[in-house]
Amino acid sequence: MSDGSWYDADIKQVIISETEIKDKIDELAKQVAADHESVPGGLLLVCVLKGAVMFMADFSRALGRCGPPAELEFMAVSSYGQGTTSSGVVRILKDLDRDIAGRHVIVVEDIVDSGLTLSWLLKYLESREAASVEVVALFRKPGAVKVQVPVRYVGFDIPNEFVVGYGLDFAERYRELPYVGILKPEVYTRT
Numbered sequence: 001m002s003d004g005s006w007y008d009a010d011i012k013q014v015i016i017s018e019t020e021i022k023d024k025i026d027e028l029a030k031q032v033a034a035d036h037e038s039v040p041g042g043l044l045l046v047c048v049l050k051g052a053v054m055f056m057a058d059f060s061r062a063l064g065r066c067g068p069p070a071e072l073e074f075m076a077v078s079s080y081g082q083g084t085t086s087s088g089v090v091r092i093l094k095d096l097d098r099d100i101a102g103r104h105v106i107v108v109e110d111i112v113d114s115g116l117t118l119s120w121l122l123k124y125l126e127s128r129e130a131a132s133v134e135v136v137a138l139f140r141k142p143g144a145v146k147v148q149v150p151v152r153y154v155g156f157d158i159p160n161e162f163v164v165g166y167g168l169d170f171a172e173r174y175r176e177l178p179y180v181g182i183l184k185p186e187v188y189t190r191t
């Protein structure tokens with residue numbers, strides 16, 4: 001799994017490989033396409049930056065090969081700061097650029113951890129009068145959930161450990177790893 005890159009020394013174990021991620025995204029895109037074959041006005045994909053940027057790029061292209069037309073929108077919210085656990089405090093760092101009233105929205109999330117971010121976001125998007133709001137999340141940590149949120153499409157359930165890669169960061173690093181791995185504890189205890 002390891003390819004000799006700088007980050008390999010900080011990773012305890014690779015839990016999801018680049019190939020597994022790609023195959024799962026193709027599968028999720030096919031499911032979403034089949035469920036929204038004739039959605040009026042096409043889909044509006046809302047990416048939650050920054051963690052979901054890799055997933056949005058790959059998922060939207062996979063959907064493009066099999067699904068209805070989609071438009072891409074980006075929001076940035078923050079709930080973690082620099083630490084390793086959710087604070088529950090959600091701030092909008094970048095809002096939507098357009099009116100979503102009457103649109104069929106799919107939130108494209110990298111990870112559902114405590115569920116606090118998504119719980120807040122779903123209420124926010126519904127308050128903007130979207131016709132429907134559904135979620136596709138590539139990763140979910142069932143062991144970390146604090147609030148139950150309806151996530152229609154889930155890629156992988158993962159252990160409640162500190163994972164990085166494929167968009168997931170620790171202190172803004174490791175997002176560019178092509179796989180998902182568990183960070184060595186000495187990495188986050190030394191900072």
Ligand code: PRP
Binds near residue numbers: 050077078112113115
């Ligand atoms: C991460 C992730 C989710 C959220 C999930 O974002 O991208 O949006 O945390 O955690 P929760 O279920 O406990 O709320 P983060 O706030 O770390 O920002 P980032 O995407 O810029 O890394």
